[in-house]
């Protein structure tokens with residue numbers, strides 16, 4: 001599928017019917033490339049390679065982040081008994097998507113995906129054909145929390161606990177759009193006993209390399225990335241109870257285990273927290 005697109009699209013550029021713009025890199029497709037996927041175009045590969053050149057650790061970091069997603073969903077569906085998931089900034093499907101992990105542990109778990117990328121939407125439609133477990137897709141910008149919540153409420157029961165998942169998406173929300181307020185609005189909409197799973201690229205690990213990498217990406221991509229420090233990311237968990245090991249680098253997260261010391265590996269933080 002990607003091969004066909006790759007041959008017909010590069011160089012033609014511009015928005016295609018359905019809103020797919022192959023003239024500029026899109027983070028969902030760049031991320032797909034880093035993960036070894038084939039759903040990307042020449043512009044995406046160029047941006048992805050620019051980042052790799054500045055910060056080669058990105059390839060390890062995105063895999064560690066996916067491992068966090070899998071581990072967090074397993075914990076939520078297994079130990080925490082969560083049966084409803086709102087996964088915002090879904091990305092192009094890869095191995096161990098949220099509904100697969102959750103429904104493997106707890107069949108019947110309800111999963112709503114939210115993304116604003118037309119390619120993600122196309123894949124989600126294809127992926128969900130034939131899925132009998134309750135899974136839905138919402139085409140929305142995360143900043144429009146009213147729409148996200150209203151659409152998600154068609155499948156999720158907001159009187160019961162929900163796991164809100166913001167895995168590697170809030171760095172695409174600039175400070176001007178107040179990511180803290182977005183998280184607050186989402187977590188206010190869910191009851192006590194709900195959870196927030198969040199990961200976010202760091203500005204304070206390998207600072208020179210990641211700053212250069214983000215600057216290269218931002219010169220090419222219309223949706224800019226904002227890297228943040230651990231303290232800035234920790235603020236996003238205000239009012240919530242972080243599960244051990246707390247907010248740690250993405251390769252260090254193991255549910256319930258004590259936090260290892262900070263090291264010079266992954267330039268990204270993650271945490272899983274419960275709403276009291």
Ligand SMILES: C[S@@+](CC[C@H](N)C(=O)[O-])C[C@H]1O[C@@H](n2cnc3c(N)ncnc32)[C@H](O)[C@@H]1O
Nearest residue numbers: 028031089090091115116117141142167169172
């Ligand atoms: C880096 S990918 C992460 C994908 C997935 N969460 C994962 O960890 O594998 C970021 C995703 O967020 C989506 N995204 C970016 N900005 C968004 C926004 N404002 N609203 C909704 N989705 C957004 C992108 O289209 C992309 O699919």
